Amino acid sequence: MVPVSKERNGSQKEIVKMAEKYELKAENVYKYFGGLKALDGATVLVEKGKLTSLIGPNGSGKSTFFNVITGYLDYDEDDANVQFQVHDIGNDEPAEIANKGMVRTFQHTRNFPKMTVLENMLVSPKDQAGESILWVFLGKPLWKRQEAKFVVKAMTILKFLEIDHVVDHLAEELSGGQQKLLAIGRLLMTQPSLLLLDEPVAGVNPTLANKIFDRIIQLKDTKGIDVLLIEHNMDVIMAFSDEIFVLADGKVIAQGTPEEIQANRKVLDAYLGESPDEA
Ligand SMILES: Nc1ncnc2c1ncn2[C@@H]1O[C@H](COP(=O)(O)OP(=O)(O)OP(=O)(O)O)[C@@H](O)[C@H]1O
Ligand SMILES: [Mg+2]
Numbered sequence: 001m002v003p004v005s006k007e008r009n010g011s012q013k014e015i016v017k018m019a020e021k022y023e024l025k026a027e028n029v030y031k032y033f034g035g036l037k038a039l040d041g042a043t044v045l046v047e048k049g050k051l052t053s054l055i056g057p058n059g060s061g062k063s064t065f066f067n068v069i070t071g072y073l074d075y076d077e078d079d080a081n082v083q084f085q086v087h088d089i090g091n092d093e094p095a096e097i098a099n100k101g102m103v104r105t106f107q108h109t110r111n112f113p114k115m116t117v118l119e120n121m122l123v124s125p126k127d128q129a130g131e132s133i134l135w136v137f138l139g140k141p142l143w144k145r146q147e148a149k150f151v152v153k154a155m156t157i158l159k160f161l162e163i164d165h166v167v168d169h170l171a172e173e174l175s176g177g178q179q180k181l182l183a184i185g186r187l188l189m190t191q192p193s194l195l196l197l198d199e200p201v202a203g204v205n206p207t208l209a210n211k212i213f214d215r216i217i218q219l220k221d222t223k224g225i226d227v228l229l230i231e232h233n234m235d236v237i238m239a240f241s242d243e244i245f246v247l248a249d250g251k252v253i254a255q256g257t258p259e260e261i262q263a264n265r266k267v268l269d270a271y272l273g274e275s276p277d278e279a
Helices: 009-020 062-069 094-100 117-126 140-160 176-188 206-223 234-240 258-262 265-270
Strands: 022-033 036-047 051-055 081-084 102-104 194-198 226-230 243-248 251-256
Touching (some): 022 062, 051 062, 062 194, 094 102, 117 140, 194 206, 206 226, 251 258
């Protein structure tokens, strides 16, 4: 952290304190696809200790927002200010961002279908972004030396997520909900401090959806892992969110508590008669 000089102590301390209030500040994010403004200066702030949600109709730019701030897509315009734990991550690659503790799931789950659940879990420590299978080509002795420690850790996480009974199953054999849990489990192998979850309960039955949310809340409350959540299921959004940002056509049109968002006319208009529960 920048040393604070005595003369300017008061004001700078205030500024640092304000900045530290946020786990993530992603301000003025733009992304264009040809003539389409997928993100039009969107700003989303994630306060420490709060479950923050990003909602909006289909195609409003939610996944694109994750893709840009996690380094998978370039920013358009130069106006963005994106800070994770007070450090600028605007020019970082996906793996660098993941290594710093900000990790994400994808709307379409990206586990390794032909690997077992345990093998999937063991990819993560070697490859924090979870995108390559380079580890397969690493010398086995090196990998083996670390294996026992990671297996214990993986089993603890799988137990916590209640999918330890399918540890030897191929990922492709799991139900949709179990695959979503596995994706979260793989993130937990990396000791993250912020989880970005893109529709973690889409297509999951209500009982399992509630269980997944119960686990997410436990991670937040007991391990201090912050969460930024994209989700269409309004029941869980309204029940579990502390703060909600609403995107429409790439712009944040509302921010507030579940009660404030539910009473906001602009939000209802954005959904244009489309029932949020069914979106
Ligand atoms: N790689 C891409 N190339 C071109 N257009 C894209 C690309 N990715 C997204 N888009 C477009 O950008 C807009 C925002 O898409 P995005 O996937 O971010 O929406 P979303 O809010 O996540 O929607 P959903 O709720 O359906 O997942 C959409 O019009 C989409 O078609
Ligand atoms: Mg999406």
